[in-house]
Amino acid sequence: MILAAGQGTRVRPLTQDLPKPMVPILGKPLMEYLIEHLARHGITEIMVNVAFHHQRIEEYFGDGSRWGVQLGYAYEGIRENGDILPRPLGSAGGMRRIQDFGGFFDETTLVLCGDALIDLDITAALAEHKKKGAVASVVALNVPSSDVQSYGIVVADDLGRIQSFQEKPTPTEAQSTLASTGIYLFEPEVLNRVPSDTVYDIGSQLFPQLVADKVPFYVQNRPFNWLDIGRVSDYWSVLQRVLNGEIDYMKMPGREIRPGVWVGLNTSIAWNDVRIEGPVYIGSNVRIEPGASIVGPAWIGHGSLVRSGAGVTRSVLFEYTRIAADMHVNEMIVSRHYCVNRKGETSYQGDEATPLRWGDARAETLHPTKSAAWPKSRTLSLVNNRPMLAGTHVAPLSRNGTRGLGATSGSSPVG
Numbered sequence: 398m399i400l401a402a403g404q405g406t407r408v409r410p411l412t413q414d415l416p417k418p419m420v421p422i423l424g425k426p427l428m429e430y431l432i433e434h435l436a437r438h439g440i441t442e443i444m445v446n447v448a449f450h451h452q453r454i455e456e457y458f459g460d461g462s463r464w465g466v467q468l469g470y471a472y473e474g475i476r477e478n479g480d481i482l483p484r485p486l487g488s489a490g491g492m493r494r495i496q497d498f499g500g501f502f503d504e505t506t507l508v509l510c511g512d513a514l515i516d517l518d519i520t521a522a523l524a525e526h527k528k529k530g531a532v533a534s535v536v537a538l539n540v541p542s543s544d545v546q547s548y549g550i551v552v553a554d555d556l557g558r559i560q561s562f563q564e565k566p567t568p569t570e571a572q573s574t575l576a577s578t579g580i581y582l583f584e585p586e587v588l589n590r591v592p593s594d595t596v597y598d599i600g601s602q603l604f605p606q607l608v609a610d611k612v613p614f615y616v617q618n619r620p621f622n623w624l625d626i627g628r629v630s631d632y633w634s635v636l637q638r639v640l641n642g643e644i645d646y647m648k649m650p651g652r653e654i655r656p657g658v659w660v661g662l663n664t665s666i667a668w669n670d671v672r673i674e675g676p677v678y679i680g681s682n683v684r685i686e687p688g689a690s691i692v693g694p695a696w697i698g699h700g701s702l703v704r705s706g707a708g709v710t711r712s713v714l715f716e717y718t719r720i721a722a723d724m725h726v727n728e729m730i731v732s733r734h735y736c737v738n739r740k741g742e743t744s745y746q747g748d749e750a751t752p753l754r755w756g757d758a759r760a761e762t763l764h765p766t767k768s769a770a771w772p773k774s775r776t777l778s779l780v781n782n783r784p785m786l787a788g789t790h791v792a793p794l795s796r797n798g799t800r801g802l803g804a805t806s807g808s809s810p811v812g
Contacts, residue, residue, distance in 0.1 A: 398443070398444050398445075398446075398492060398495075398502070398506055398507070398508045398509070399418070399428065399431060399432075399443060399444070399445045399446075399509060399510075399511045400446060400488050400491070400508065400509070400510050400511055400579075401416060401417075401418045401428065401445050401446060401447055401454060401511035402446045402447055402448035402449070402473050402483075402485040402486075402491055403417060403448075403449070403485060403512075409629075409743075414450065414453075415450060415453060416447070416449055416450040416451065416453055416454055416511075417511065417512045417626070418431075418454060418511030418512055419450075419453050419454060419457065420512075420626065420632065421715075422514065422635065422636065422639060422647070423639060423647060423649065423650060423678070423696070424650060424680070424698070424699075426457065427511065427512055427513070427514065427626065428445075428454065428458070428511045429458075429464075430514055430647070431509065431511065431513075431514075431515070432458070432461065432464045432466060432468075433464060434515065434516065434517075434519070435466065435507075435519070436464050436465050436466050438519040438520050439520075440466070440507060440519065441465065441466045441467060442466070442467050442501075443461065443466055443467065443468050443469070444468075444469045444470075444471060444495055444501055445458075445468060445469070445470050445471070445511070446470075446471045446472075446473055446485075446486075446491035446492070446494075446495070447470050447471070447472055447473070448472065448473045448474060448483035448484065448485045449483045451470070451472055451483070454470070455470055469501070471491065471494060471495045471498070473485045473486050473491055473494070485596075486595070486596050486597070487595075487596045487597045487598045487599075487602075488508075488597075488598055488599040488600070489588075489591045489597040489598055489599045489602065489603045490591065490592075490594075490595055490596050490597035490598075492508070492588055492591070493588050493591040493592070493593055493595075493597065494593070494594070496588045497593055502583070502585050502588055503585055504585065505523065505526065505527070505582060505583070505584060506582070506583045506584075506585075507519060507522075507523070507580070507581070507582055508580070508581040508582070508583060508599070509579060509580045509581075510579040510580075512625070512626045512627075513578070513579065513623060513624060513625045513626060514622070514623075514624040514626075514635065514644070514647075515578075515580065515621060515622065515623050515624070516621050516622045516644075516645075516646050517536065517580060517619065517621045517623075518619070518621065521619075522534070522536055522580075522582065522617055522619060523582065525617055526582040526615075526617070529557070529613065529615050530613050531582065531584075531613045531614065531615045532583075532584045532586060532587060532607070532612045532613045532614060533581065533582065533583050533584065533587050533604075533607055533612070533613075533614050533615075534581065534582040534614075534615050534616070534617055535551055535559065535577050535580075535581055535604075535614075535615070535616050535617070536577075536578050536580040536581070536582075536616075536617050536619055537551050537575040537576055537577055537578060537616050537617065537618055537619075538575070538576050538578055538618070538619070538620075538621070538623055539574050539575060539576075539618060540574055540575075540576045541574070542568045542571065542574055543568055544576075545563075545565075545566055545567075545568055545571040545574060545576070546565045546566060546567055546568065546571075547565065547576075548565065548576035548577065549562060549563070549564050549565070549576065549577040549600055550562065550563040550564075550565075550566055550571055550572070550573050550574070550575060550576060550577070551573060551575040551576070551577050551616045552572045552573045552575075553573070553575065553615070553616045556615075557615045557616050557617070557618075558613070558614065558615055559604075559607075559608060559614045559615060559616050560608065561608060562577075562600070562604060562605065562608075564600075564601070575616055575618060577600065578623045578625075579625075581599065587603070587607070590603065590606055590607070590610070591603060622644060624638070624644070628741060629730070629737055629739070629740075629741040630739050630740060630741060632730070633713075633728065633730060633739040634739075636694070636696065636713055637694045637711065640676045640677075640678070640693060640694030640695070640696060641676060641694050642676065649676075649678055650678065651678060651679070651680075655673075655675070656675060657674075657675020657676045657677065657693065658673055658675045658676075658677050658679070659676075659677070659678045659679070660678075660679045661678075661679065661680045661681035661682075661683070661699060662681040662682070663681055663682050664679055664680075664681065664682065664683050664684070664685075665682075665683070665684040665685070666679070666683070666684070666685045667685070667686065667687040670687035670688060671685050671686075671687060671688070671689050671690065671691070672689075672690035672691070672692075673685075673690070673691045674691070674692045674693055675693045676693040676694050676695075677691050677692075677693040677694070677695045677696075677697070678695075678696050678697065679691075679697045680696075680697055680698050680699030680700070680701065680716070681699045681700070682699055682700050683697050683698075683699065683700065683701050683702070683703075684701075684702045684703070684758075685697075685702075685703045686702075686703065686704050686705040686707075686722075687705055688705040688706045689703045689704065689705060689706065689707050689708070689709075690707075690708045690709070690710075691703065691708075691709045691710075692708070692709070692710040692711065693711065694711055695709055695710070695711060695712055695713065696713045696714065697709065697714050698713075698714050698715045698716035698717070698718060699716050699717075700716050700717040700758055700759065701714045701715075701716065701717060701718045701719065701720075701758050702718075702719040702720070702758035702761060703719075703720045704719070704720060704721055704722040704723075704724075705722050705723075706722050706723040707720040707721065707722060707723060707724050707725065708724075708725040708726070708727075709725075709726055710725070710726070710727045710728070711727065711728045712726045712727065712728060712729045712730065712731065713729075713730045713731070714731050714732075715730070715731065715732040715733070717733055717757055717758045717759050718731050718732055718733055718755060718756075718757075718758060719733075719755055719756045719757060719758040719760075719761060720755050721754035721755060721756070724753055724754050724755065726753065726755075731755055733746065733755075733756065733757040733758075734746050736751075736753060736755060
C-alpha cells in the first residue's frame with residue numbers, strides 16, 4: 398500500500414500542480430523509486446490511494462506493467478454542488494475503504510508513504526515481523542536526541558514491543574530516540590479496528606488503539622537510508638546528497654564526459670567558454686551560453702537555458718527553465734513559474750519584488766535569435782566523446798536543427 402492522497406502543503410510550491418509522490422529526483426518521480434524497490438523484493442501487487450492531482454500519478458504509472466508490477470488506484474473525494482473534489486480519508490481510513498470495496502488486504506501488507514526514498518531490506522523486515530508473530534510492526538530509525546522533536550517517537554520495551562508514542566517531543570521529554578519512518582507491516586485483522594467511511598489516521602488513532610488493546614505490536618530498529626521529503630528544505634538537502642553520490646542505489650543518468658559532469662542528449666554548451674564544476678547533471682537540449690557558470694551539486698533540467706553571464710550554484714532547474722543573462726541563483730529550486738530557496742521562501746515569475754529574472758526557456762528556443770547563444774568559431778564540441786573545434790565537419794544539421802547519426806552533442810543551437 399502506497400499512501401499518496403495527501404496535499405503536500407509543506408512542500409509548496411513544488412506541489413502546486415503535482416502530487417507529492419510525483420516530485421522529481423534525478424528526473425524521476427519519488428514514487429517510481431519506491432515501486433522499483435518493491436519490485437526488487439517481490440512485491441508485485443500494489444494499491445495506491447490518490448486524491449489531489451490524482452491524474453498525474455495514474456497517467457504516469459498506468460497499470461504498473463513497465464515495472465513488472467500491478468498497480469491499482471483508489472480515489473478519495475466527495476461530490477459537492479455538482480463538483481468532484483479531493484477529500485482524503487486519512488491513512489487508515491483510505492485503507493479501510495479499499496478493504497471494504499474489494500478485500501485487497503487479505504495477507505501481510507507493507508504500508509509506506511509515497512514521499513520518501515528508501516533502501517530498506519523489506520525481505521528481512523518481513524521475516525522479523527513473522528518471527529515475532531506481530532499483528533503490526535513499525536519500522537524505525539535511531540536519530541540523534543537533538544533531532545527527536547522533528548519526528549514521531551516510538552517507545553518500546555526491551556523486546557521491541559511498543560508501549561507508547563510521542564509526537565515530536567523535546568529532547569528532555571523524549572523517552573526514546575526511535576523515529577517512526579512511516580513504514581509499517583500489517584496483518585489483515587488490523588483493518589478490522591478501523592471504522593468504515595471515517596477519516597482515520599494510522600499514527601494518531603490506529604496505533605494508540607493497538608497499544609491499548611495489547612495486541613502483538615512491535616518496533617523494528619533497522620539501519621537503512623530513509624530520505625523523507627517533508628519540507629522544501631528536505632527536498633533541497635536530498636537532492637544535494639543524491640548529486641554528491643551519497644546514495645548508492647541512485648545513479649546519475651546521462652554520460653559522464655568530465656569528472657563529475659553528466660550530460661544528456663543534444664546539448665548546446667560552449668565548453669571552453671563556460672565554468673562547470675561538478676557534480677552537475679545537464680539534461681537533454683539544454684543550452685548554456687558562453688560566460689555562464691554552473692557550480693555543483695546542481696541539476697539542470699531538460700530544455701533549460703542558462704544565458705550569458707548567469708550563474709547557477711548548488712541549485713536545481715526544473716525542465717524548460719531560463720535563467721536570464723547575468724542573473725545568479727544560489728541554493729535554489731527554480732521552475733518556469735517560481736523559484737524557492739532552501740528555506741521555502743518563494744518568488745513567482747514576474748514578481749517585481751525580487752531582483753532575479755527567469756522564465757520559460759521554450760519562449761526563446763521556439764523563436765531563436767542570433768545572440769551570445771550562438772557559438773563562437775573556436776567553441777569546442779564533443780563528438781564521439783572527443784573534443785573537436787567548431788567548424789570541423791561531423792554531420793549536416795537537418796531542418797529541425799538535429800544532427801545525423803554519430804553526433805552526440807554539439808555547439809549548434811537547438812532547433
